[in-house]
Amino acid sequence: MICYKILFVLIAIVIGQYQCEKPVEDLLLEEYHDYASLKKLLDTFQRSFSNISKLFSIGKTAENRDLLVFQITDEISRIEPGEPSVKLVANINGDEAIGREMLVNLIYHLLINYGNDEKITHLINNTNIFILPSANPDGFEKLKNKKFNCNMDSDLNLQKTEIEFNFPDILDTNITSETLFDGRETETISLMNWILDNKFVLSGNLQQSVPSKLHFGKDNALFDHLSTKFMTNRPRSNETKSCSSLRSKNTTGSMQDFNYFFSNTFEINLNLACCKYPNPEKLITEWENSRGALIDFISHVHIGIKGFVSDFSDSSYLNDKGVFGTPIENAIIDIALLDHNVTTSVNGDYWRLLLPGTYKVTASAKGFKSETKLVDVVENHVTVLNFTLKRQNQEIIPNMFASVKNDIDILVSQIDLLANVEKRDSLLATANQPDDLIHHNFNELEKFMIDIEKKCPSIASFYSFGKSVNGSNLYAMIISDNARVHEQGEPEVRFIGNMHGDEILGREILIQLIEFLCENYDKNELVKKLIDTTRIHVAPSVNPDGYARGSALNTNNVDLDANFPSLFKTKSQPNLNSKSNVDKIIEALGAKDVIDQKIQPETESIISWSREHPFVISASLHSGSLVVSYPFDDNKEAETQYTPTGDDETFKMLAKAYSIVHPKMSFGYKPCQPNEKFANGITNGAAWRPIRGSLQDWAYLNTNDMLVNIEMSCEKFIDQPKLKGYWEENLYPLLSFIGQVHKGIKGIVRDQKTKLPIQNAIITIEDNDHNVSTFRHGDYWRLLTPGHYYLIASHPKYEPKRVKVQVGSKSATIVNFELNPKGINYDQIVDDVITVISTNSYAYLFTGLFVIFLIILIIVMIVKASNRYSRTSLVTNMYSRLDQEDNRKLLFTEDDDEFGPDDKIFVR
Numbered sequence: 041m042i043c044y045k046i047l048f049v050l051i052a053i054v055i056g057q058y059q060c061e062k063p064v065e066d067l068l069l070e071e072y073h074d075y076a077s078l079k080k081l082l083d084t085f086q087r088s089f090s091n092i093s094k095l096f097s098i099g100k101t102a103e104n105r106d107l108l109v110f111q112i113t114d115e116i117s118r119i120e121p122g123e124p125s126v127k128l129v130a131n132i133n134g135d136e137a138i139g140r141e142m143l144v145n146l147i148y149h150l151l152i153n154y155g156n157d158e159k160i161t162h163l164i165n166n167t168n169i170f171i172l173p174s175a176n177p178d179g180f181e182k183l184k185n186k187k188f189n190c191n192m193d194s195d196l197n198l199q200k201t202e203i204e205f206n207f208p209d210i211l212d213t214n215i216t217s218e219t220l221f222d223g224r225e226t227e228t229i230s231l232m233n234w235i236l237d238n239k240f241v242l243s244g245n246l247q248q249s250v251p252s253k254l255h256f257g258k259d260n261a262l263f264d265h266l267s268t269k270f271m272t273n274r275p276r277s278n279e280t281k282s283c284s285s286l287r288s289k290n291t292t293g294s295m296q297d298f299n300y301f302f303s304n305t306f307e308i309n310l311n312l313a314c315c316k317y318p319n320p321e322k323l324i325t326e327w328e329n330s331r332g333a334l335i336d337f338i339s340h341v342h343i344g345i346k347g348f349v350s351d352f353s354d355s356s357y358l359n360d361k362g363v364f365g366t367p368i369e370n371a372i373i374d375i376a377l378l379d380h381n382v383t384t385s386v387n388g389d390y391w392r393l394l395l396p397g398t399y400k401v402t403a404s405a406k407g408f409k410s411e412t413k414l415v416d417v418v419e420n421h422v423t424v425l426n427f428t429l430k431r432q433n434q435e436i437i438p439n440m441f442a443s444v445k446n447d448i449d450i451l452v453s454q455i456d457l458l459a460n461v462e463k464r465d466s467l468l469a470t471a472n473q474p475d476d477l478i479h480h481n482f483n484e485l486e487k488f489m490i491d492i493e494k495k496c497p498s499i500a501s502f503y504s505f506g507k508s509v510n511g512s513n514l515y516a517m518i519i520s521d522n523a524r525v526h527e528q529g530e531p532e533v534r535f536i537g538n539m540h541g542d543e544i545l546g547r548e549i550l551i552q553l554i555e556f557l558c559e560n561y562d563k564n565e566l567v568k569k570l571i572d573t574t575r576i577h578v579a580p581s582v583n584p585d586g587y588a589r590g591s592a593l594n595t596n597n598v599d600l601d602a603n604f605p606s607l608f609k610t611k612s613q614p615n616l617n618s619k620s621n622v623d624k625i626i627e628a629l630g631a632k633d634v635i636d637q638k639i640q641p642e643t644e645s646i647i648s649w650s651r652e653h654p655f656v657i658s659a660s661l662h663s664g665s666l667v668v669s670y671p672f673d674d675n676k677e678a679e680t681q682y683t684p685t686g687d688d689e690t691f692k693m694l695a696k697a698y699s700i701v702h703p704k705m706s707f708g709y710k711p712c713q714p715n716e717k718f719a720n721g722i723t724n725g726a727a728w729r730p731i732r733g734s735l736q737d738w739a740y741l742n743t744n745d746m747l748v749n750i751e752m753s754c755e756k757f758i759d760q761p762k763l764k765g766y767w768e769e770n771l772y773p774l775l776s777f778i779g780q781v782h783k784g785i786k787g788i789v790r791d792q793k794t795k796l797p798i799q800n801a802i803i804t805i806e807d808n809d810h811n812v813s814t815f816r817h818g819d820y821w822r823l824l825t826p827g828h829y830y831l832i833a834s835h836p837k838y839e840p841k842r843v844k845v846q847v848g849s850k851s852a853t854i855v856n857f858e859l860n861p862k863g864i865n866y867d868q869i870v871d872d873v874i875t876v877i878s879t880n881s882y883a884y885l886f887t888g889l890f891v892i893f894l895i896i897l898i899i900v901m902i903v904k905a906s907n908r909y910s911r912t913s914l915v916t917n918m919y920s921r922l923d924q925e926d927n928r929k930l931l932f933t934e935d936d937d938e939f940g941p942d943d944k945i946f947v948r
Contacts, residue, residue, distance in 0.1 A: 134179015
């Protein structure tokens, strides 16, 4: 009897162990996941695969649930130029539950197979994938306490609206850009903004109903092809129930129409099993039917044509995608005889899905002459078709070298003079000053930006780089002699205001700075020189919602200056309750249980903005003290202690450029708090008050930018009569800060053979961890204190170069590099031949074939020559040559700390 009991216990242990070790994919398919479980799962996936994934919300539902989007791509921190975006959406009808679970499984399947499955790895490396498992989580929540049923009726949201058909009706002639969002549900508005703000190429809407009738003209064939391809790739379901009992979809105001007629996107309705809410045991069958079809559907984003549209006026400059010229945003790509145009992104790239055939393609843009080309599209291949447009007015061609060094030397000398209280007034003697300063609410700020652009069109251009939680635009004004174009060699500076909504002084000071620069460009020499040699970005308010309600925090009650990704995270308390499937999945993935604050829309916008422009230095304006703080703001222990960066002395120099020019900041003025005392008016952030997730720490660790926080006043809300006094205190320091961007080193990195600039080359300072990378025209800037440095320029496709340089106290030392390519890119040659054939460029084709013939001939000769020598002699010869190369490097680069008379600063 005892033996039977022991045997029973052993069997139970084995079964229990088996259940604990079930694959994650099986655990996911055992049940439906309500909103709380879904959110926990997606959080876990993101933390476990943070190198290729991101989780964010595109908005709220009527019941205040997040519309969660999971993004997967190889370079998750940025949108790669030339890489298409595809989105998958499910559960827009709340009672259609299968698609929701299919997308949760798809997310995990893509993540776990990255690096293991060749097809999935290639797909993620070349595609930006966005997955929204539930577009109607409120509707789904109504199901979780109901019995499983094939004919549910919870497809409505809280307001009893069918979200899928709550979009603008394309046949409604009364709809304008102003009324586009009128009468829409909260979920619909979020989906519309998501579609309009991103250049999606392909979209799939997972549904469980009869396909609707298409009305997309000659593009119907493409829709049919993609839909049929998806259904063909799904093995026949075991389900016997017919779909005929389900209603056919009407098409008035559908999401599919909105995608096609209001954006670049082709959205396909992907029909799954007819049963809307089957027993969970059916999920595994549906997943087996859908898995391959979904992956194949995503891969169809890589058909048709793609390319870049760029400016012919600077077409001698090459970016990292092999495309000449400055990108043109919102250029129109028109296909003859097809009604659906697409537009280019901020990187100048576009994609247009097409079936095989010959097409006449025209690219056009405001201010440019259009260009037309013929192209042959082949099956299962994307043809590259680039356009370089000529300007209609050639007088506005950008000057690639903003100024000569002598002019910059004079400017820097004048900037240094701003610290001299007795002499500096003469520099602004001809400048107009404001009579009074006033407060600006959001509408007044928006009107101000419009008015300034009209008043100073030659030097001012404003733009929105994102939206707040409540949908307010985050505006920035560019002030420069050629504001709309990044000129080669011209550094960019940024000012940020109102990060904390209740700190209004920075907001009003920056509004006045914009007006001052606009007003005095033609009146004052110093102002003109700064604008002619610098591209200045000014964002008066990055927290308009907080300002509107008088709170430091945004609408979600989050401190934006503690909301940026941090190196350090705080562990949460362990959950000792019994394990659910979700807990088992978390355990299986080994995800760290940490407290992560959700990245806010304003924060996301600032992050994207920071990566789109080559900011060299930045300042975020605050109130509450009188000091300039610099990184780091945080340390592993989150303790109040001095935590320097590798650029500590450079940050001190930058901070003092503001504080010592200020009339109070560096002169022992009465502190805002009794215990506050700052030498020279500057402080290390962590030594003063540690902040986890600050903008200045994130910017230093993730971009070229060196950002400081400027605390401008003890009081936060400033009465209007006091504003002018604060403006007078901060005008000279602001101009001094701008001028610092012209110090340190700068230069251009080029290909030694072609002389074309190289984008994304890395500039390293030996013994310093903060590298910078080259921008679009191969140009870079690096703020440094005076001294001797060793610089290394490198790029994956080029041999690195090292050079010794001396940095002075005046204008930036110019250090140019020319790098040797590492070898022949055979894959690129094959791609170029395919593109040449597709575009009918036969003259280039024959040249390319001749080059390939020569390469093959050279390889044959090398192989024959190698047979004449033994393997030993070849290795010996190789090491001998390497020794010679090392000796040569020692002779020419390992010299003393001081410069000799023959030391070269430039690499030619």
